[in-house]
Amino acid sequence: MSVSELEFQAHAAESAPAGGGIEGRSQWQLTWRRLLHDKVAIASMVVIAVMVLLAITAPVFASLYHHGPDQAFTNTGTTSTGAPVGPGTHGFLLGTDYIGRDLFIRILYGARISLFVGIVTTAIAAVAGVGIGLIAGYFGGWVDTVLARFIDTVLAFPYIVLALALAAVFSPSLTIVIGVISFFSWAGISRIVRGQTLSLKEKEYIEAARSLGAGPWRIMFIDILPNLMGPVLVLATLYIPTAVIFEATLSFLGIGVPEPTASWGSILSEAQNYYTVAWWYVVFPSAALLITTLAFNLLGDGIRDALDPRTERIFAAGKRGRRRRRRLAARQGTSPLTPAELGE
Numbered sequence: 001m002s003v004s005e006l007e008f009q010a011h012a013a014e015s016a017p018a019g020g021g022i023e024g025r026s027q028w029q030l031t032w033r034r035l036l037h038d039k040v041a042i043a044s045m046v047v048i049a050v051m052v053l054l055a056i057t058a059p060v061f062a063s064l065y066h067h068g069p070d071q072a073f074t075n076t077g078t079t080s081t082g083a084p085v086g087p088g089t090h091g092f093l094l095g096t097d098y099i100g101r102d103l104f105i106r107i108l109y110g111a112r113i114s115l116f117v118g119i120v121t122t123a124i125a126a127v128a129g130v131g132i133g134l135i136a137g138y139f140g141g142w143v144d145t146v147l148a149r150f151i152d153t154v155l156a157f158p159y160i161v162l163a164l165a166l167a168a169v170f171s172p173s174l175t176i177v178i179g180v181i182s183f184f185s186w187a188g189i190s191r192i193v194r195g196q197t198l199s200l201k202e203k204e205y206i207e208a209a210r211s212l213g214a215g216p217w218r219i220m221f222i223d224i225l226p227n228l229m230g231p232v233l234v235l236a237t238l239y240i241p242t243a244v245i246f247e248a249t250l251s252f253l254g255i256g257v258p259e260p261t262a263s264w265g266s267i268l269s270e271a272q273n274y275y276t277v278a279w280w281y282v283v284f285p286s287a288a289l290l291i292t293t294l295a296f297n298l299l300g301d302g303i304r305d306a307l308d309p310r311t312e313r314i315f316a317a318g319k320r321g322r323r324r325r326r327r328l329a330a331r332q333g334t335s336p337l338t339p340a341e342l343g344e
Contacts, residue, residue, distance in 0.1 A: 031230075034306040041302025047295040051288075055115050058108035065091065067102035069109040070260040074100050084278040095280040098270055103280065107288050109262035114292065117178060118243040124182040126236050129189025130228065134220045136190070137197025148194065154187040159246075160253075167255035177256050181246045189235050193228055200224050230307045237300035241293035248289055264289045 035041055054061075062068055076090040077100025084096045084103075094104040136147035163180045170176060200206065201224065209223050250256030251265030259266065264285050271281035 031303075031306045035302060038302040038305065040298050041306070044295040044299040044302065047291060048299065051111055051292050051295070052115060054108055055111035058105070058112055061108055062105050065093075065102065065105065067092075067105050069105050069262050070101065072099045072101050077101065084274060084281055086278070087280050094284050095278065097267065097281060098274055103267075103284060106262040106267060107264070107285055110264040110267060110285070111288065111292070113174070113257055113261065113263050114244045114247055114289075117174070117181065117247040118240040118296075121178055121181040121185055121243045121246075122236050122239045124178075125185035125189055125239060126232060128182070129186040130193050130225070130232060132186070133190040133193025134197055134224065134228075137194040138201055138216060138220050138224070140198075144194070147190075151187045151190050151194075154184065155191075157184070159184045163250055163255050172250075172255050172258045174257050174261075177247055177250055180250070181243050184246075185239055185243060189232065189239070192231060192235060196228055196231060197224055200227055234300055234304045234307065237296060237303055241296040244289070244293055244296075 058069075067073075073090075073096065077085060077092065077096040079085060084098055084100070085092060087093065087095045089095065092102050092104070094102075094107065097103055097106065132147055132151070136144045136151075159180060162183075163176070166176050166180065197220075201219075206219060206223055209219050214223070247256055248263070248265030248268070251263040252269045253265075254269065256265055257263040267285045268282065268289075271278070271285065275282045
């Protein structure tokens with residue numbers, strides 16, 4: 001338990017009425033409490049929630065503007081020379097693409113594809129990675145050797161080559177995109193889980209469970225797995241933006257989601273021939289991709305810090321230092337803040 005938690009419980013015990021008890025907090029409650037103090041993580045959650053809401057309500061916006069994601073407006077959506085029209089022209093909020101389709105609507109529908117691929121592939125990778133990592137780390141021996149070498153092979157395999165081969169044989173599709181990303185995502189999670197399992201299986205409570213007759217599967221999924229949920233949650237949060245970038249890369253190369261389905265990668269691929277005459281064609285899809293991936297990465301960093309008890313001690317030490325400086329400043333009549341805090 002951290003220093004600040006001990007101070008909090010001591011203060012609660014002193015101020016509690018006679019006969020009252022102190023309500024304990026679980027590890028997840030403490031993690032959520034630390035996360036709420038991270039303004040960057042909270043802002044990232046708000047951005048992600050807004051992006052998810054916009055993606056879900058994309059058909060509502062399409063109906064409101066009467067612009068379908070694949071509907072081309074050759075008269076009002078392009079100039080006399082055939083170039084895309086700019087933002088705010090003829091009712092197109094973010095302009096149009098090269099054939100007169102509403103760029104705003106297509107970006108919203110592209111968010112549906114990107115977030116769907118990111119969440120689904122990360123879920124598949126997490127389940128497969130945790131399962132294989134647990135088995136390899138707990139059983140050890142030849143099982144660990146075979147699975148560890150397989151993990152190394154997957155991590156070393158060039159994913160673009162596999163995606164090109166599958167696209168050439170089966171033609172590009174969303175199923176192939178999800179399969180390729182999932183296949184190359186689980187190995188990283190599995191390696192982390194394997195290392196953690198190798199460490200946890202030597203703990204005293206695992207030896208106690210084994211001595212009481214618990215089987216290997218019960219130990220893996222009842223005793224070890226709950227202690228792996230923190231690292232797995234952090235990895236999953238960081239793998240979602242990786243999957244989003246992965247999908248955009250495949251679509252940009254023409255081996256991802258096929259046309260006319262909207263995807264941020266395919267929109268950017270189309271825009272590369274028009275960036276000199278239609279800046280919005282590149283800027284807005286790129287901004288959507290950047291904001292989404294940055295928000296997930298910052299949220300992952302915040303969750304990682306919140307799961308680390310040392311951040312609570314640092315936070316508590318900072319509060320104690322500020323209290324001491326305020327008391328000293330009250331006696332001396334000076335500013336209680338340091339120059340660094342004044343700069344904040």
